[in-house]
Structures are given as C-alpha cells and as structure tokens.
Amino acid sequence: MKAFATLYLRLDATTSSNAKLEALRDYFATAPAEDAAWAVYFLAGGRPRQLVPTRVLREQATAQAGLPDWLFEESYQAVGDLAETISLLVPVRAHGSDEGLATWVEQHLLPLRGLSPEEVQRRLQPLWAQLDRPSLMLCLKLITGSFRVGVSKLLVTRALAQLAGLDAKRVAQRMVGYTDISHRPTAASYQMLIAAESADEHRQRGGQPYPFFLAHPLQAPTEQFDTLLGPPSAWQIEWKWDGIRAQVVKREGQLWVWSRGEELVTERFPELHSLAQTLPDGVVLDGEILVWKPGATPAELAVQPFALLQQRIGRKTLGKKLLSDAPVVLQAYDLLEWQGEDWRNRPQHERRRQLERLVEDHPLALVLLSPLLEGPDWADLARQREQSRSLGVEGLMLKQREALYGVGRTKDMGTWWKWKIDPFSVDAVLIYAQRGHGRRASLYSDYTFAVWDAPAGTPGRALVPFAKAYSGLSDEEMRKVDAIIRKTTVETFGPVRSVTPTLVFELGFEGIALSKRHKSGIAVRFPRMLRWRLDKPVEEADDLATLQALLA
C-alpha cells in the first residue's frame, strides 16, 4: 500500500508525461505481480463498485476527529473531495502496515461490501490506524471508487510496454477488458499483459474486443474542406449515430458485446443474443447500439432519442414492456475480424465491402448496415447534414477510404472525423452556484441557469431554472465569475448560493425533451457554457418560449 501511495504522490506531483512514465516504470519494476495487477487496474480506470456507503465513512471520520457534522460539511465543501477531507481531519498516524496493495484490496477492502454499518465501523478503525496520511487518502479513494490521478491508460500501456520490451499496441490489445467489472486482477493476469510475444497470441483472446478507434472533431468551415480533406470521393461518409458505441464479438459459438468504455454489456441487450446463432464464428463488428422504432422497415431511418436508450441502461432488470417499447438494433459500420483473422490493417473500403457481403449472406434482422452518403462536393454534403436533427442523428462521420483501424485517437493510420451539427443554444441567466470538485475545489464553478417564464415586458415575470452546467469557461473567466458570485450572493443554503441575477451565458446542449422532473418542464442533454454574454443584460435573456420552439 505504501509503495502504491508513493507512486500516487509522484504522479500527482508532476505535470510532465516523462516524469510520470518514469514513476510508473520505477513502480512496476519492483512491485510484486499481484500488487502490480491491481495497480494497472486502478491506474487504467478500473473501479470496483462503491464498497462502503459514504455516510458510514463520514460518521467514522467525524467520530475519530471529534468534530460536529456541520464542521465536517464545511471542510468537505472547501476541499471538494471526500477521501482527501477525511484524511485531513482524522488524527495523523505513523505508517504501520507493510502489506501490499493486493492484500489490502482483496483481504481488507473488498470484503467490506455488504456488511452492516456497525461491522464496517468496527473494521475500519484498525485499518485506518495503520495508514499515514497519503496512504489513508489513497485507501479511501479506493473504497469510494473515486481513485483518479492524471495518468491515461495509454501512459500505463507505454510504461508496461517499455518495461517488457513489447510494442505498446500489443499491450493495449491485451489490456482490453482488463478494467471490466467482471475481471478480477491477479498475478497471472498481470503476467499475461507483459509476457513475451507468443505464436498463438490471437487465439488466447477469448471474448476480447479490439481497442476502439476514435474520431476527431472537425470544426473547420466547409469552404476549407477541399484543402483539408481533398474531394469527398476519398471518404466513406455516414451518419453520426447518437447511441452506444459497441463491438460485437462472436467466437467459438459465443457472443460478447463490449461498450466503448470496454465494459462487457452483453446482458443489457438480450435482443442481440440471437446473433450467437446467426453470426459466423471469428467475427467482430464495430457499430452503434440504438433504440429503433418498433415495426419500422429496415430501409427507414427510425432511430429513437437517446433518452430511451438511457432509460434502458439505468434499469437493473429489463421488463417485457421496456423491451417491446424500446427495442435495440446494431447499426454496423466496421468489420474488425473476419474468419478469425484480424482485419484492422486492411483499408476502410475493403473492410466495408466485406461487411456488406456478410450482412447480405447472413440476413440478420438486428444488424443494419449503416448507410453511406454520397455527394458531388462538400457543399452538397453540408446540405445533407442539415437534415441531421430531423433524422435524429448528430451529423456526419467522415472516414478516410484508405484508413486502417487505429488504436484510440491516433491519426497515424488514417483518420476518422466527426462532423457534428452545431448544438442548440439559448441565452440563460445564472441564478445559483455551487463550489466545484478536484481542481475547482472551493471555486464557485457549478452553476444553475434559468430562462424567463414570460416574454419581456410581462409584469412580474420570473426566472425558471432549467439546466446545470459547469464546463466551457476558461480558468480566467471562472475566477472572474467566482468573484462576482461572492459579491452578489443573496442567500446560502448549505453548499449552494443564490445570487442577484447579473450574469448571462450562451448555453449549448445536444438534445431537448419534455420532463416532469424539472420545474421548467424541460430537460436538456449535455448542457455547457459556450460563451459569456457580457454584452447582454439579464432582461434580454431567452424565455421558455424559445426552449419550447426547440422541442418541435
């Protein structure tokens, strides 16, 4: 535990990638395999489900620190991180444990899940007493599932590859699925990551998918496309679907469905299970899972709003009604494996042709072929893109016809561009603010926005809250807004401040739907600040009618 805490401190103390890489190499060079297995898991973003309810941790902390609850809350608001707050409040101890990360996780922490609060309290006390401050903070972050340090999965991959003398892409491939909730890291699974290259590398993969190839946003004006991209004929052009990116893996009679976060989601989509019979072995499809209008013909673009898919994801059990109201399909757009062979190093157009043949030869009701768009020039395609909103898609995808299938957001093997439509936008008024977390701890950085409930000039009109947003401002702007909030505070309720309305922002969002849960009757998706409208007085902010018009 101490060694991992030391690694955490080293990673946290620097912003240089090289220094981080060095710290990782130093750690992995000496860590026992069983500890390294868990370190890879956490560093690469793996999180066990929350082990202990937050309330129990807070009670334990206030009791040990001898503080009233309200003072704990004030402290938490200033720090913005529960694990850090607790480690700063409880009595400081000398480090007294020489057990490794694996022992801590497997024998002390994981067994806490599901125990009664009293039992958890009883076990936590002696555990905490063995840890110095950095180790305690780390331990709490593991317990709460909030472990994060500025290290990308790619960097971990590179460190392991350097240490083992392997190609980083090979390690990336082996690491797919490593952080899935169903996988338990062991010394053996770590050794598999760094083992020497073997002849049957491919056959050892079981149900593993490939690392996803990701698209870059395209933001240039259309007039520059010819210069930037060449003619449209060099590109495979498709709709950009608004669903769940997924790989469907069929090998040796078995089917696996993986989401982009490399989570195994097979159980969430029972509709797709019949593919275990209908897809040939040795096939990996890349595509998008979407809710499709029940009874639509295959030729129709009958994609349903993301909100429906989201409802399904949230459910623990999928009832019959939900499955018949919101059935899913896979819009397939790439073929990564065919007849058991890795096809990622073949060009996009060749993969596409084989995908088309596959879908023709094996009529698969649930697998639709993502249609291709064509146009004589970019201006024409820009016009087609205008229909995106009415069709329920997010814009266009441009894939180089010669592109190989890369790893992550790389550009060295060809490029995928996402050419999204502009977000919806309205001018809204900041009415509540709350302090942020992490880097924004103690800064008022999380805001609630409102629009007017009636047009300008209506006597007694009021502001109705409709969205929360906390991204889109520069650090400099955020500092200024923070200062204004402190000066214009009207009331404080717990961590939230209401302010005299003076600030107007242009808010952007991706989707809009009616909602019974919101006071305004409207819910928006992925709201963020596009611009601080310093030029706009509060009276000129938009009203509910603007939002209602967007619903149409």
Added chain:
Amino acid sequence: MDLVIARPEGLYCPPGDFYIDPWRPVDRAVITHGHGDHARTGNGHYLTASPGAGILRSRLGQDINLQTLPYGERLVHHGVTLSLHPAGHVLGSAQVRLEHQGQVWVASGDYKVEPDGTCTPFEPVPCHTFITESTFGLPIYRWPSQGEIFADINAWWRANSAQGKASVLFCYAFGKAQRILHGLDPSIGPILVHGAVEPLNRVYRDAGIHLPQTRYAGDIPRNDPLLRQALVLAPPSAGGSSWMRRFGEYSDAFASGWMLLRGTRRRRGVDRGFVLSDHADWPGLLWAIGQTGADRVMVTHGSVNVLVRYLNEQGLDARAFATEYGDEDDVAPTEPTP
C-alpha cells in the same frame, strides 16, 4: 465599553481615538505588521513595534511620521494603556494590547504560533476580549512541522540540481521568502532572488536576522551554468512572465499554506506545492485563543462564520468583525494572500 469597534475606515478604539491597521487614511494608525492589507499609505501618524520600523519605511516611504515602541513597553494615550506584543507572523509583527478602565482587549493582526527563527515568537497575552484572524480557520488545516517541509524543499532542490535544472520557488517577498532562506541548506548550491525580494532581505539582515548569502538573479547572465544548480526565490507575480525565460529548463514550486489542498495545488499548475504558512493553523488558532483566557472573541478575515460558530459551541461569546484584510470570504480565496 467596547475598546475596539469596526468603522468604515478600519478597526477603531473610541476612548483612544486611533485606528488599528486602517484601510482608509486616518490621523492615527497603529500598524500590526507591514503586509499591504494591514499597512497602507496616507495616515497622519504611524505607531509600530520597533523591529518593524525598517520594513514599514521601506514599504510606505522613508518620510512617514513613524513612532516605534519596543515589545512589551507601555504607552498611555487619552487614558488608554497601549502595548505591543510579538505575533510571530513576520519581522516586527505585533499584537496590540489595549487597557482602559479595567478592560483588556488584544488585537492580534495576523499571527503564527510556531517559532521560525526570523521574527520574535508569538506570545499569548491574557485579555478579556481577543480579536483573532481566521485565515486558516477550518480543521483541515494542520501544518506539518517546518523541519519536514524544509527537508522536502532541500531534497527537491538537490534532485533538480542533480538533473541540471534550476529550482524556482514562488513565495511572498516579505516574510515567507526570508523564512525559507533561513531554512535552506546553502551547501546545495547558489541562492538567487528576484528584485522584489532583495530589498526585504536587506531589512532583515539589518535587523540582525541571519540569512544565507543571496545574489540578485538579474546579475547572472543567461546560459550561465550556475543557473542550473540554483534555487531561485521569486514572487508569484513573476510566474509566466518573460523574467522566467532566463532560467531555461526549470522545475517550479509554490510555498503557501493553501498548498495543503490538492485542488489549490493543481490550480497553481506548478510541479510542487510546499505547505508553509505565516498564519496559525486550526489547532494554532484554538490554542492561541485558549491561552488568552478571553471569554469574548471577535473574528476577522478568513473563515469567519465557521470559527464564530465553533467558538460559540465551545461556550465562548464569539462574533464577527467585518474588515478589509485578506479575503473576506469563508474559504480559501482564489488568489491566496501570504
């Protein structure tokens, strides 16, 4: 009668007709210490503790109308007995003790309870009413020992020097810089200072405080290999300025009590944060308040509401005093003060 009240000009003593650290110009000002938010220009008469005279003149001008008083010596003005007592914050910092008709009030200004070797250590002064700051008035603030911090700073410097990188340490020019100089191990390499730090070093040395040898960074030519072994003390405002270019490759750090929090440290965007403050931490504040024996406590700048509520729950009569010192808010300000 209250011996100190809050007025728009600053904290005011009605029977004595003078102000303590006023933020608007007044006729008579008692100054607790030389930081900019406590010592301002334009007052008719200044009174400060003797060791603080050099600082005050160097910051406010040689020609201010300044009277000094040694720590502990008494002076009677309009029937108010006034004396100054060490606050342990920076060179010349003082608590102001006022006695009138059997009532004793002490205004602490800013204070730190851990002795640091560059100024006279804090001394508790018994009183009926204690006016305390609350900059770090949350229980999360518990300082590591300064020995540990100086060991960390020296180790960081040594490691950079071994890699041929300059070590640029940002800190406030008055007080913090001299305290760091006092704790550095000068055998590691040369110590350079920014132009804002040098004049204050002179004042400290004139006052008999031992500081290791320093050189003005501007005197060292660019590309001089000496830079790559050096530790450089600079005010935070120098960060990101063209002044930094002379050092080539460097590692940077910031020394402040706010560096205790990961969030503030990351927002600073420096390689390292060293937890070193001129203010009392939470246990320090509670200890100092307890030592005075005061049953009434007036809380100024910092976590005012938190400290007031906590002290009331402990059975004291605690109230807030609105001042314009430091940041008036309840939490860590965006731009930390010393």
